[in-house]
Amino acid sequence: MINKKTNFVMKKLNYKILALGSIILFTAGYSCKKILNSTPAGVLAGSTLANKAGVDGLLIGAYSLLDGYYQGQPGTNYGSGISNWTYGGVGADDAYKGSTTTDQGPDLPEIESHVNMNSNNIYIESKWQVSYAGVQRANNVIQEVPLVTDGSEAGAVGQNAIAEARFLRGVYHFELAKIWRNVPYVDETITYAAGNLNVPNPGPIWDKIEADFAFAMTVLPKTQSMAGRANYYAAEAFLAKAYLYDHKYAQALPLLTDCINNGVTASGAKYALEPFNNNFNAATKNGPESVFAAQMSVNDGSNGQNDDAGDVLNFPGGGTYTSCCGFNVPSYNLANSYKVDANGLPMFAIDPATGFPTYNDVNLINDHGIAAGAAFTPTTEAIDSRLDWTVGRRGIPYLDWGLCGGEPWTRGDLVPYTPKKNVFYEAAAASTTDNYGTWATNQGSANNYNIIRFADVILWRAECEVQTGALAAAEADVNLVRARAADPTGWVHTYIDVTKPQGGYTNTPAANYHVGLYSGQFTANGAAWAMAAVMCERQLEFGMEGQRFFDLQRQDGVTGGPLGAGYMAGVLNSYYKADNRIANPVLTSAKFVAGRDELYPIPNPEIQAENGKLTQNKGY
């Protein structure tokens, strides 16, 4: 750098060099305030949303977790999906997890068998996480409304937004309360900035859930501009449902009656039972039976992120249909429960000889172990018509996909059944299915999940009526639901041409359906029998809808009232015994421990994160 001859010329250069040096120094002294400007790029600030568009958007954001999933969520969408097929179905006696033995192990087998179920289970953490995400999104709406100073959220507009938000907060808390019962209640005062995130879980939060729904009910209009929004009657039904879980039957009853007599959907349609399968068909969603639904959409630009993401595994594991993934397969028990007696009535009475419900003494004739090409004739026994809308079984039309292939369509070869209620119609595949996350072909469906459908409201009233001693009224309500199942127009019919399954159906029932009505048995047999009949009706009506576990749990009394004496354990341990007649590697060690397994364990990461404020559920 510096060379040898330097000093001879240095002096005369000094001035020039000083000048140059000064320029450099001057440049160096230039202060760059902008350099440290810390406004982040590409994101919205809270202040940007303090207007009507912002509040509306936040509210949509709060609704958008009703499907139990958001893109980029931690953990697994299978565990957090709104259908609760894991906790509500696989965890009870509706369904097996399906696929191969270890697939989705160890978390899902733990849920199925209640063995080794532990607080580090990924599924439960996902459900917890997504549910509270929904709660806080609702809270963000409530927080944002007062920040709007341009008048656009003044008065009823803002109150409506808050009411919808509180409704959603109630829905998300309800999801939590069903699965864990003892959960933190998080309102809009709980924020990171406030430093109060460690919310304890001293016990059930039914009162707070009820308060949210009660508030929503007083504010929400009876009809809404959009089918997916909560209205007055949705809030009323949810409030009644909360009372029911809280075992406050007398308070629930008038609300349910009002719903039944006067209720309308958000679009204004009078609540009514519609053809059964309309509830499970994207083309007929938001019908008169849909009290409140998690809305699903596909091909909407999201690459399948707004579909029933929790259920993307729950399609046949082979066959005409698709190539994935064979989860959530109906159990023998569920299929058996659709057997009927000579009067077309369910056979739920316990057979003292076996200890099983009578329907479970012998499995419904099925194709387990029968090769793909071998001849098989479906049973000709009389069965409840809802079986074939709930369970795919060999030889019966599988929507418009052709005759169900039975066991070759399954994956683990434990049970020859496939799920059906979440399945789409082949003819409508273009508009009702999506490639979920570009991964699975046509695995996302636009079938709504009805969080409450009108049949629920009717059967809850029956439940309340049994609890309050009105057995005849209860029987009448159960018969309302059974009458719909008895209507031959709503049954599965055979194909006109079995080689062209999309070519339409005959009027010939696909099987020997026989659904009878009760005629005084409720009163004759007493409250306990009546309750069993209501429970069985719910099992048949809501099979594969992720409700069974919670129905048993509510009946057990654990959720709100006094601890049960093992009702749920009795039902499920009997189920394991019955279904293990076909060797089942997951269920073989299954055991339901009364007083523990009625609730799921509080996720350990949450207990850790709350620094001792969260108490684990009993027995875990």
Next chain:
Amino acid sequence: MFKSLLLKGRTLCLLLCCMVSSLVVTAQTKQTGKVIGSDDKLPIVGASIRIKGTNTGAVTDIDGNFTLSLSPGNVLVVSYIGFQTKEVPFKAAGPLTIELEPSNKTLNEVVVTGYQTQVKKDITGAVGVVDVTDAKKLPVTSSEQLLQGQVSGVTVINQGAPGSGSTVFIRGVSNFGNTTPLYVIDGVQGNNMSSVNPTDIESISVLKDAGSAAIYGVAGGNGVIVITTKKGKPGKTVISYDGYVGDQTPLSGNVWHLMTPAQQSTLTFEAGDTGGETLYPGGAGTLPTYGYHGTTAYGTFGSAGVTNDPGIVGGYHFDAANPNNDFLVQKFNQAGNDWFHDIFKNALQQSHTVTASGGTDHSTFLYSLQYLDQQGTLIETFEKRYQLRVNNTYSLFNNHFRFGENGYVYYRENNGGSAYNQQYEGGSISMTYREMPIIPTYDVSGVNYGGGYDGPSGEPLGNASNPVAMQQRSANNLNRTWNMQGTVFAEVDFLKYFTARTAFGGNAQNNFYYFSGFNTYENYESHTSPNSYDEASNYSFNYNYTNSISYKQTIGKHAISAFAGYEIKQTGGQQVGGYATNFVSLDPAYVSLAATTNPASISLTGGNGTFLYQPTGTESYFARADYAYADKYLIGATIRRDGYSEFYPGHQWGTFPSVSVGWRISQEDFMKGASWLQELKLRGSYGESGNNANIGGANSVNTYSSSFGATDYPISGSLNTVASGFAQSTIGNPKVSWETDKIFNVGLDVSVFNHLDFTAEYYRKQSDNLLFAQQIPSTAGAASAPFVNIGQVNNNGVDFSATYHDQIGSDFRYSVTANLSAYKNVIAAINQTQYLFSGSRVTQFVELKQGMPMGEFYGYKILGINQNTAQLNSTPNLSGSAVGSYIYQDTNHDGVVTPQDETAIGNPNPDFVYGVNLNASYKRFDFTMVLYGSQGNKDYNYIKWWTDVYNSFPGGKQLNLLTNSATVVNGQVTNPGATQEALSVSNNPSNSFYIENGSFLKCRLAQIGYTFDPNWLKAIGASKLHVYVQGTNLFTITKYTGPDPELVPSIQNTGNTGNQSSSFGVDWGAYPTNQRTYILGVNVSF
């Protein structure tokens, strides 16, 4: 190469004295002469020539020439820094050429340090210097590889895939996120050196301690690697060519130790896998001939599978337009498909660099042009690079004003997907063990006959993918990058001792990439998905603008230097990307987003497809002062004050000081008698650096976002349209600031016997205030938790390096350089124990826990195997255990095995890593060997879940399962893998079965070269010609059972920046880095 640079400071004064004194000498015989270096025969500029016993002397000019009046009998004392002083008796007039032998290089080497250069003997910090002449014998494709095994304290983990950079960390893993050192290339601060042409590199220094790195303040905490590139030298224009051509050879043999299909058939029956048995209708050991899958018989194997059924084969139907109509028939590969070698083939690698350099007293130039073509052994992977460098310097006013630039521009192409093929269970490498060997590559019609790839057609054949299909389909993927980087600078000397410098350096990059997705009709789990196409374009930039003033003066025995500067840095960029499905053709010559037949499918790609880089800005003041007394006592201090934009106002500014001292004991009078001792220096430093790489710009504020997948909702009840919503995406925490590294370092430099140089260092590096996404409960909602300064990681370690060089006779010279680094790493504070990879098949298996080293593996410790029912019942076991299940340690002695008994089961941090370089030359032959090793590290062989566990998924299985399995009646259960009932407890939880010794010793290369006789070369006009043959990765000594024990971090977690550096040593199916390559190379100069 630094000969002219050395003339500064007190050396300059000394020389000036010589010059002045030379003017008063009475003229005698005018004698001219030339001083050259014995090594490269190039002139030495500024060498001092003194007549012994007098004050008379001269200094060589730019051409190495000098003129001096001499009398016969005079003895000339010729000296120059960096060379051994030589005494030459003057005999008679005539041309005189004096060759100087280089002296102890390590002492007098000029080392590039932070913003400055220093002579090594004056350095008080811990600065590792890569011997670039040695390192360049490695024809590397990515320059980081030059560091591997060459500098103690630097860990380099290479990737095998062409074009992939390496993972580099200095002195242990010191934080939970980004541990990449700061790279300063000709003054441009950046985060990698992979694209610098190794042939262009002049020097590499590694600043390891605070004494040397704290001058980089908030950016220097991970250590700093300073690189300079070559400049032209005054004199004749030199044109040189460096090139090589090599053949890379994939690993040979049965890489995954898989069994044959017939053995697998036998095993299926032994395991009692009734589902799997349907694949072998002929019974144990038999194999089906044909299989099929189609609309009505998907995934089934009738009796027709046993023999050649013409009806089945005749029914073959492949309908690309509607895969639902497919009826595909496969003729099974009964001998077994070697999937690994289906996609790993010999591959060509070549690099050619032409360099032209030269200059005058007032300007120098260097141009270099490189073409690099590295084909991957993994088919369809490659890296091609075309690079031009231009380095120019100019000087005016008698060299008092200097300016110039260093810069390069390159264009690079690769298939963009290389990272996705490795270290990932869904990558094509993993598919070579996941896809059952019985599956043929193509179905009965084959790709060339209108048919296609074959794949698993149903459950008994698993759910893997055809790796050949995956790779061949990736041939349509391309990633093109244009990159420009360089510095322009000007500096001026003033007031005798001062120099002011201004420099602007930066990098600008444009990148365009596209990739295709094909209908994977042959697959089981995704059969009918339409084809797709993604494309994206981005640009990014960073620059730093630095102004500084330096001062240097020697007053008697006091040598003083000081330096102060001001700097601003900015970074930024943006990307846009799109995606669509349903294309008529994916031919790159045709396809673009607009070509989709389903315009509704066009969408902006979410996630990392379309985004803004958070812009960052840094403003800095810094200063350094050094003082030396009598060349014995050295003290230096630095301070830097940095402001960084990503922190909230009030937390943006930090100050980073350091001080270092040195004592050159060998200069003390009492050591003068020790002629065997050339250097003994004790030095120490303490200081602070920072790290701001683990924070995003939005950390301090609440942010909201809108996206289809996360916030939108079909509120209207529509099937196909959604309303747009918002949700909070991040929670803000304004209190966050930088991470602080406090580093204490002591070092000892010893040179003895003129042959042995030795350096030892001990350091303690305490990394405080580590940024960690705060663990907050879900009651906060889904918005990302802010980062908080919460963690602490301590690394204590030692670095040793030693070189011994000698010669035997005059023809044989040799040197041995060895270095060794050891560190102990402990997480001293963490907000709470973190577990990584909870979504893996074996659940979480890395824990980050207070008191444990970074990346510790976690799981059950296996004590044995339940041999029989009695043992099963009498031993604490995990619920569900059976005979054949592993017995896990009851860590908390509560009589039952529960998840609470999972514990630390292996440390991926090595006890030490080491490198050995052997160099020898005999006459015109030269020989080099480089060894590199790691000792005591554990690897987590995740591959075993697929290959060593029977009932994971159907796929390739290890032979071990049959020969050494629980179902073999040999009196002893040794491996529970094949037992069905033991499975869920024995193989799904993480356990010590997956832990293996990852120690290794690799022969990175051995090379033999020959330098031709310069006299002979004159005939062809060349001045130098060196040819060599080289083999890399000639052997790997390891007990690790996977292909390669050296494992880069997985792409499984690179998306998770919070944990990028905190889990390593996990084998998900890595691209092997120990593939053998044979290279023929040549270096020629004209």
